[in-house]
């Protein structure tokens with residue numbers, strides 16, 4: 001089994017950048033055993049042998065997804081959204097006054113709370129940007145999580161994590177035991193599959209990239225690769241917003257921290 005685990009750890013690292021240390025073997029077992037059973041494999045060895053033989057296949061991707069952390073919540077960490085409203089947005093409104101277009105990429109968006117928080121905030125600030133075209137692209141490597149995100153449906157628990165009562169009342173309606181995000185906000189976000197290690201040429205260029213709470217799980221080499229791709233996707237005056245525990249410092253990337261802002265970086 002250890003050999004199979006070793007091969008699987010390498011597959012996950014090579015294909016996603018996610019590091020699974022040996023002390024996470026219990027996670028491999030608990031997350032992959034149900035998948036193996038569901039697909040009729042006799043056990044993990046058989047599943048991992050099949051995945052090893054077809055590392056680019058859909059089954060391999062499902063196994064990799066199963067090992068990712070998908071936790072997310074609305075207006076996570078607050079500060080990035082306050083900084084967007086108070087500093088980044090005014091700068092961009094001035095810089096893009098001619099084109100009146102704003103493009104934001106939520107990279108590794110999970111179940112959608114991050115891009116939808118961005119959309120809600122921009123709707124709330126709409127009076128400052130009359131007639132602007134706002135494009136929010138939200139990507140993740142996991143197809144099932146993107147499907148979930150597209151529904152705009154959240155549980156009681158999920159809407160209570162990060163949403164004020166005012167925002168809940170303004171942007172959501174009850175649907176059975178869930179909450180449905182307004183079509184107006186949902187229509188501002190486009191979801192698409194994308195791996196952070198892949199080229200960004202097909203995505204276009206962005207004024208802002210939010211890539212939060214994912215690089216923390218990558219090793220140094222893959223962090224640098226992903227940062228390189230995001231650097232290519234940013235407009236010259238664009239900014240990268242990372243998670244509160246993430247930084248580019250010490251990675252020898254093309255980014256430098258923005259003085260006075262937390263977890264915001266610009267191409268050097």
Ligand SMILES: C[S@@+](CC[C@H](N)C(=O)[O-])C[C@H]1O[C@@H](n2cnc3c(N)ncnc32)[C@H](O)[C@@H]1O
Nearest residue numbers: 016068069072108110141142195196212213214
């Ligand atoms: C913890 S969630 C972060 C969600 C959101 N950004 C936030 O901060 O709340 C991490 C997401 O990264 C995605 N992910 C992991 N590796 C990836 C990769 N190489 N390319 C694209 N997405 C990846 C996972 O599928 C997962 O949905």
